Amino acid sequence: MSDLGADMAPDIWNLRARVKRAARYLSPLTDIELAHAMWRRMTGFADEGLPRFERHEQGADIFLDVVSAAASDDEYLIRSIRRASALIIAEQAGKPALVDLNGIGEALFLAARIQAQEAVNPIYALALNPEGEARLSNGESLQARSLRALLGLLIAFPASASEAHRKLFESLMVKSECSLTCLTALIAIFHGDRDRLVAAVRKHEIRIMDDQLDAHLAIAQTNSRSD
Amino acid sequence: MPVSSRGKSDTSESPFRSFWDTVLNERFWFTLSAWYDSFGMGDDARLVQRSLHRECQRSDIELEKWTEFFRELMSPEAPADPFHAIERVLSGPRKARYFLPGKIIAWFGDVCHYARIDRFNEQSLRFPIGGDTLLGKIADAIEHGSISGSSMEGNSIGVADRPLWITDITLTEEATSDVARNRLGLRSLNQPGNRLVEVRYRAAYLQQKGVQIKAPTVLDAWHDGPRRSWIFTKRPGTASEPEPGRTVAFSGDGRGIPGVIEGVHAPLLVLPTEGSNFALRVLRPTAELPPEQSLAGLLENDLV
Numbered sequence: 001m002s003d004l005g006a007d008m009a010p011d012i013w014n015l016r017a018r019v020k021r022a023a024r025y026l027s028p029l030t031d032i033e034l035a036h037a038m039w040r041r042m043t044g045f046a047d048e049g050l051p052r053f054e055r056h057e058q059g060a061d062i063f064l065d066v067v068s069a070a071a072s073d074d075e076y077l078i079r080s081i082r083r084a085s086a087l088i089i090a091e092q093a094g095k096p097a098l099v100d101l102n103g104i105g106e107a108l109f110l111a112a113r114i115q116a117q118e119a120v121n122p123i124y125a126l127a128l129n130p131e132g133e134a135r136l137s138n139g140e141s142l143q144a145r146s147l148r149a150l151l152g153l154l155i156a157f158p159a160s161a162s163e164a165h166r167k168l169f170e171s172l173m174v175k176s177e178c179s180l181t182c183l184t185a186l187i188a189i190f191h192g193d194r195d196r197l198v199a200a201v202r203k204h205e206i207r208i209m210d211d212q213l214d215a216h217l218a219i220a221q222t223n224s225r226s227d
Numbered sequence: 228m229p230v231s232s233r234g235k236s237d238t239s240e241s242p243f244r245s246f247w248d249t250v251l252n253e254r255f256w257f258t259l260s261a262w263y264d265s266f267g268m269g270d271d272a273r274l275v276q277r278s279l280h281r282e283c284q285r286s287d288i289e290l291e292k293w294t295e296f297f298r299e300l301m302s303p304e305a306p307a308d309p310f311h312a313i314e315r316v317l318s319g320p321r322k323a324r325y326f327l328p329g330k331i332i333a334w335f336g337d338v339c340h341y342a343r344i345d346r347f348n349e350q351s352l353r354f355p356i357g358g359d360t361l362l363g364k365i366a367d368a369i370e371h372g373s374i375s376g377s378s379m380e381g382n383s384i385g386v387a388d389r390p391l392w393i394t395d396i397t398l399t400e401e402a403t404s405d406v407a408r409n410r411l412g413l414r415s416l417n418q419p420g421n422r423l424v425e426v427r428y429r430a431a432y433l434q435q436k437g438v439q440i441k442a443p444t445v446l447d448a449w450h451d452g453p454r455r456s457w458i459f460t461k462r463p464g465t466a467s468e469p470e471p472g473r474t475v476a477f478s479g480d481g482r483g484i485p486g487v488i489e490g491v492h493a494p495l496l497v498l499p500t501e502g503s504n505f506a507l508r509v510l511r512p513t514a515e516l517p518p519e520q521s522l523a524g525l526l527e528n529d530l531v
Binding site: 019054055056057058061064069108109112113114115137138139140144149151152153155156177180181184209211212214215216220221 | 420
């Protein structure tokens with residue numbers, strides 16, 4: 001183990017080596033292998049090659065840390081993790097029955113957090129899954145989570161926004177849980193008329209607070225990728 | 228102390244054994260000791276065992292639930308792996324029985340919950356999910372007041388079937404996430420650039436909602452996933468009344484020092500008009516990696 005250096009000591013509690021060891025484990029994996037390892041972690045399984053879960057740690061957190069730590073010196077690994085997150089979502093989106101909802105929720109969170117542009121279309125497909133009403137552990141529907149992840153990516157990559165996405169947001173804006181996200185997308189990304197859209201939503205007796213919509217629109221004013 | 232030294236633990240003289248001698252008979256103890264010993268001899272296992280001893284020495288947990296848990300744990304179908312056995316009971320048909328099994332504790336003053344800003348947005352604010360630029364905008368909006376507790380209305384704080392871990396107002400004057408992380412012992416906040424959000428609310432608000440603050444127990448930690456939670460360190464000492472727990476803060480020597488008090492309560496749904504009960508504050512991003520800790524150092528330190 002001497003080639004690892006002092007900060008790579010195998011103590012399972014070695015925080016300084018935690019991300020480096022994970023990166024070293026993940027780096028040689030193919031996209032498919034990486035997706036498999038990520039999915040296992042995001043569904044709560046331990047993996048010998050990855051550090052133990054810490055208290056309050058969620059399944060996607062270690063991959064976020066790896067991407068964050070690798071930012072300056074391993075662009076290849078960052079791209080691989082982005083592709084793998086898209087692969088996971090694409091595979092899940094095609095399933096008629098979604099089994100591990102919280103794992104899918106984690107994959108959506110990760111893809112949007114690490115700005116995986118490749119995940120835009122898989123997330124769109126997932127938002128159309130008939131099981132989108134199923135609930136994640138925070139009480140949110142899978143569909144609402146998908147829309148938030150999709151919008152986050154479209155804010156970073158507005159050129160990826162398509163007519164199909166616009167129709168999706170328009171069709172779901174009258175679901176109260178999705179209204180703010182859809183209105184934000186339709187106004188900030190697709191430059192829809194705010195008054196007309198808000199009026200259309202309110203017709204369905206959905207409460208839209210102007211200050212809340214303002215706050216969402218302010219967050220969405222990122223028109224170029226800078227992460 | 229049966230597990231504070233590095234040698235083999237002596238189960239026969241342990242507080243765990245003494246405690247169970249009073250409530251279970253010898254036949255049960257035979258199975259239970261096998262479960263206890265199956266954790267192994269590593270420092271991580273010994274830390275779990277130390278917390279078990281401490282739970283037995285204190286009065287924080289509802290005795291009935293504690294004994295029922297172990298009776299279920301000792302069923303003939305229980306998996307050999309001790310963590311699998313715990314998981315099986317906690318995810319089984321009676322899992323609700325073992326949720327928040329601690330006794331109600333007195334709580335003075337406000338309650339604070341700390342969470343990574345990205346996870347807090349994911350779970351409770353529900354703005355779009357995005358990268359660091361988007362999170363920076365959310366942080367700015369919290370600082371300037373355009374995102375406040377009202378943004379949580381209709382959403383929950385905490386997730387289903389998991390205890391929500393809280394502390395008091397000790398950290399409310401701290402400006403940086405580094406200091407809060409180190410005092411809370413949040414080892415998962417591992418990289419520079421992470422921000423914590425402080426969510427502050429009144430204990431009286433919880434009372435109005437019928438939500439009780441309870442003493443944290445090993446079962447609460449295991450509800451977060453048994454394998455994940457051996458870091459949980461049960462507060463040392465004895466007390467006839469239930470007390471809050473105490474985090475293990477990071478120290479430069481790796482042995483840890485007593486941190487801040489902690490309690491647990493059930494996740495909450497923030498109803499429309501209730502958002503004003505929550506004050507949000509965002510702390511400056513972490514600038515450094517957390518100080519190193521060692522399991523052995525922690526195990527040798529009876530103060531934490």
